[in-house]
Amino acid sequence: MIRHSIDVYMRRDFKAAIDCLNRLPEDLRNPRLFAYRASVLLAVGRVDEARKDIDAALSIAPTSSDALALKSIIATVRNEKAEALSLAKKAVDADLKSASARVALSYAMQAEFNLEGALNTLKKAVQIDPENALAWARLSEMWLSSES
Numbered sequence: 581m582i583r584h585s586i587d588v589y590m591r592r593d594f595k596a597a598i599d600c601l602n603r604l605p606e607d608l609r610n611p612r613l614f615a616y617r618a619s620v621l622l623a624v625g626r627v628d629e630a631r632k633d634i635d636a637a638l639s640i641a642p643t644s645s646d647a648l649a650l651k652s653i654i655a656t657v658r659n660e661k662a663e664a665l666s667l668a669k670k671a672v673d674a675d676l677k678s679a680s681a682r683v684a685l686s687y688a689m690q691a692e693f694n695l696e697g698a699l700n701t702l703k704k705a706v707q708i709d710p711e712n713a714l715a716w717a718r719l720s721e722m723w724l725s726s727e728s
Contacts, residue, residue: 585620594624611637615646627654645675649684656687664688679709683718690722698722 585600601617614637621630631654637647652667665688671681682705689698699722705715 586616589620589623594620598624609636609640611641611644611647614640615644615650618647618650622650622653630654643670643674645671645678645681648674649678649681652684652688656684656691659691661688661691665692677708679705679712679715682708683712683715686718686722695722695726699726 585597588600589597597620598617601613601620604613614633618630618633618637621627621633630650634647634651634654637644638651641647648667648671652664652671655661655664655667665685668681668685668688671678672685675681682701686698686701686705689695689701699719702715702719702722705712706719709715
């Protein structure tokens with residue numbers, strides 16, 4: 581069920597991905613599952629539902645890097661800069677090998693106008709995970725914006 585959700589998510593069929601996740605047993609208490617579902621919900625703008633899953637993940641695993649990174653992204657979008665930066669740093673500290681946590685940190689740093697820090701954070705992200713398309717896209721975005 582989870583594998584199928586990921587497959588349809590990768591094809592950008594977000595409704596099918598969410599439907600698969602909603603058919604999972606209610607008693608599953610896996611922070612990675614909650615964080616994944618939150619990321620799918622965020623992709624379609626369902627922030628309130630995503631927050632519930634992020635909170636559920638953090639109630640099980642308070643140092644869940646994925647959940648902290650997602651919470652940081654939400655804070656960045658809400659212009660809660662200090663909170664976003666704090667959460668992103670916690671996400672990186674929780675998993676030093678998480679490119680996703682570093683991407684979240686780059687957004688928080690950019691919101692604080694720390695463009696050099698954001699750029700360096702993204703360089704580290706692609707070093708850690710050279711197959712991470714989002715990290716490469718963010719790094720490219722930062723390079724392009726610094727050239728103008």
